[in-house]
Amino acid sequence: MNTIKSVVTLALLAALVGCTGPATTSPSGAGSTVAPTESKTLTVVTHDSFAISDALKKQFADETGYTATYVAHGDAGTLVNQLILTKDSPVGDVVFGIDNTFAGRAIGQGVLTPYTPANLPASVAELKPDDSGSLTAIDFGDVCVNADKLWFRAKNLAIPTTLDDLAKPAYKDLLVAENPASSSPGLAWLTATVGAKGDPGYLDYWTSLKANGVKVVKGWTEAYSTEFSGSSGKGSRPLVVSYSTSPAFEVPKGSKESNTTALLETCFRQVEYAGVIKGAQNQVGAQKFIDFMLSKQVQADIPGQMYMYPADTSVALPEEWVAHAPLATKPFTVSAAVISADRDTWIRDWTAKVIG
């Protein structure tokens, strides 16, 4: 009720002061502050898949004394673009959820203040997008083609293993992938094909995939839960672009074996980062939050909450993951800088080639 009252008050207030007109946005000088700022509140801006357990959030609040507000504004791309748009008046203090397909843009646009936590584990340091120290890796995962083992067993067909296999006539009309223009696993897997086949070789590869009947849908849900035969959606295609962890969720009760498997030679490694937002009102708090995200407890909490691998590899993984969700040994890689420079061109060329 209070809210209604304040809304009405606000509307009346608006009526009284009248239209203030569009605010003039003057590009404020990016002067670096000498001492890091601190305040009692901390605003954490995340992508829409962010999750850690309430107990840990409370622990963070208790230990630091901050009142932390968590805001989610969309997927990784949306998140970065919002940070760029609000450079003059930042939406928060610390950001989590920028991945390596958008890291280059965030760093290049100067929306982050460098911060490197002390005693960074080697496995975390290895995942850094560049040497600027703007972003710290928190977790990662592999985007790979998943196969419905039961389907292939029933058809007595060998499960494909490589990218080239997917373009073979034996696997015609079997693969469903996500549109890289509207889906982050879609973009990650497009990047995998760029990493594997080079630029412009990836376009020829996609031409052959198209000739082999690849189906492209809007997003992960449409691909995995509607088209893929190995999920509870019971679609018609036995190959889907998903995550290397997905098979851990397709283990029937009482069984030791998953109904699906990830093709580990078709993967792209997606890394998710946290960083201090430039112009943050609580820079100290932002740094503490990044340290917190790298603490053993949060790192151990990540697999169950966000379905990603902790960046700190000394942290134990859930048993089902060890059994059913192995990582790719050699995922295809493309540097954050190259992705940042060419991503839009890849998507445009891909759209022209595959969709027309």
Next chain:
Amino acid sequence: MTHSARQGWSLSWGFWAIAVLVPVSFLVVFFAWPVAGLISRGFVIDGVFSLDGLSAVLSSPRTWRIIGQTLALAVAGTLASVLLGVPGAYLLYRTRFRGRAFARALVSVPFVLPTVVVGVAFRSLFGASGPLGWLGLDESFAAIMLALVFFNYSVIVRTVGALWSRLDPRADEAARVLGASPVRVFCTVTLPAIAPAVLSGASLVFLFCATAFGIVMVMGGVGFGTIETEIWYQTTQLLDLPAAAALSIVQLVVVVAALLVAARARTRAEHALRLRGDDTTEQPWRAGRDLVPTLVTALVVLGLLGLPMINLVVRSFITADGWGWRNYALLAGTGEGSITVPVWTAALNSLTIAAQAAALAVLLGALVSLVASRRPRSRRLAGGVRLLDAVFMLPLGVSAVTVGFGFLITLNRPPFDLRSSPILIPIAQAVVALPLVVRTLLPVLRAIDPRQREAAASLGAPPGRVLATIDGALALRGLGLAVGFAFATSLGEFGATSFLARPDHPTLPVVIFRLIGRPGADNFGMALAASVVLAVLTAAVMAAAELVRPKEAEL
């Protein structure tokens, strides 16, 4: 009695000033300013005003293909909704039969279902391995059109039904007695009378179809794009603000043109209506007379609306170990951490936010409708009233992405530093619901014969009393429906909400989106069960809204 009192422009200027200023200020601060803020950035390149973005977009063949697709889908979706919806309005609001209240509530459910869920329900029907796969409709123009009708059918049924139920049947009967065939009676007597509501509903549906986002992306595969999907892509993925701004302008032009056409047609139609009476008259269902509308409506409700919904309900009972309630039992938990709060908590969040949004939208919408229903004699004032009416439709014609991003860059300093405030969610939803509220209340208020007000005034009623007893009493009939629509819109709103959502206070659609984006039978099952919960909540709200229509409001 002054001259103006007889014109219905009778209350003190103070009241009317507030009735105009409050909603307009709200719209300016929470819609016009953010949208203008973002669009204007698209026209400033390196600090200099530039039309390069606009000309680049307009000279691209892709843009014109997308505009063509948008218009084709919107026109097809609107026509189909009207053709199927008018018989539905007749059956559900003009005849009496058992189960009518249930049927009325049922048809409004699709309107609020999250598109991602509808996508799953439709695609698993039409997909290659689905029961209707043999139709070959998957990813076709027809499939998107059917999905658009699925969402918008109730808009036509409700807006037309609300007016139709109040039409004096004696005109029809007189025509029949004079020997006119039923078809002829419908075309010459009934249709002109219900035309304002048909046009009102059609213009709403056109806007909904022209700005449809999720369903086009989900149903159309990758071959179809609309202006809305293109704005989303250019803004959130490419941050190409000049292109997004140009497309927003194109979209506004389409929307304003549609509104102008509709307003013109409506003004002409509304004249005819004033002659009609206000008695509520329903007739018991009769096979001979009502067979055709019954067949059409049964086909739509059971087939087009029913099949995907039944599919959804059936699937919500499929679990990893066969049939059962497991998915519903799981709603009390957080699905092993898939979501931040239990689904029931999210449902409570949704209800709270929806109550706030509905209160706000109905309060503001009632003020707008009161003003817009006046017919001032002064030409300038009459023009102003028409403008007000049109301006409050605009939120339907602007992309949620544009509004959401606009909020972030404008509402960033006191007194409007609201970007991480929970208050912004009901506000954003109220902006979306406002046009629906206005379009629901206006036909009812406009149909009031000015002579009723004059009669009351000449009997000595002060202006405030006239407003309360004539306008107020009649508006109450539409109010239940307006509250229902606003509540339902808020319950199902995802576009703007997804930009403002707070992970610790998610709404039901946000939780569903989250669950359905995760692998595993339990997550998928919970998403479907939660969607059924959302559907049941909506049906309950709409059924309650029907009941609130007070009897004493009938004059």
